[in-house]
Amino acid sequence: MTTALARGAAAMMTTLALATAAPALADSGEPLYNLVDAAAQRLQTADPVAANKWLTGGPITDPARVKVVLDAVSKDAESRGVATPYATDAFTNQISATEGIEYARFAGWKFDPVSAPTTAPDLSASRSIIDGLNHQMVEQMSVQWPLLNSPGCRPALDAAKNVVADQRQFDDLYRTALDVATRSYCPAG
Template sequence: MIVRLAAERVLTADTVAAAKWGTPQPIDAPAREKTVLDHAAAKAAELGIDQAAVQRIFKDQIAANKDVQRALYAQWQKHPAQQPAGRPDLATQVRPVLDRVDGQLLTAIHRAQPLLDRPECQALLKRGKAAAVQAMGLDAIHRSGLDRALARICPNR
């Protein structure tokens, strides 16, 4: 479940990038990132999840999303025909999706927490990534993003 949600979050980078493309709005949004991390930490405390682990995981989710946005920008600059045709609204169309996925990801982390510290975490993660890549048809940009998003899920790597 964590892998599928991380992949879904990585895929939202396309919409985020499309919303920011051609505007002065930068890919890096420190204030928004802080809000996401603070909310995740508060929710982790409510759920009884290790807050440091949640911060680590969500920092990786944010970094992965930005990596994908940067890769898409580079692709769009090189191939203008692939540039987004429309500009979704960050506040009304993009953030609600990210907020939903983030909430589901916190629940999934809570449920998986005992497994994350076990030796088989890495093998399970590898199988989950392979399944998500195939099921969701992730290209190289998004596979790389997923790798980054899941980089520190298993703390005993």
């Protein structure tokens, strides 16, 4: 890959960072669509975050940040009538999925250093997007709480994941990450 291509890849990452806050192409009739789409948008922050960590030498895992996020979503969940353990499990899975994408990006850049980013958005910008998406996700968990705890959850979740993954043109890595991020959404089935 030439230097021009590497710069193009970095520019694409910056564009992706800005695009992650955008909703998918079209809302669907799937009841869990908004929750799953927010989770997907949150996954899409992994690329600009990984680029920042690559360039700054920051670690992929950040236990202090994880604690801040889990404390905030637990408090938000409790205020909205969502069980705190449910929210903690869901966001622990979300964080694991995001870290998985970051590890995959690091591996790719180690194998092909020329493809590594040369610029990245500031980490605080990505974290601001993440915090907003976390709030949206907890809000949607509250709105969909009866469905999330019903036998109808699994088919509704699968349908929403398919629509969102197709609309966002997720590759295999992102589809797997979406499965991991949402795996505890349906505790009843």
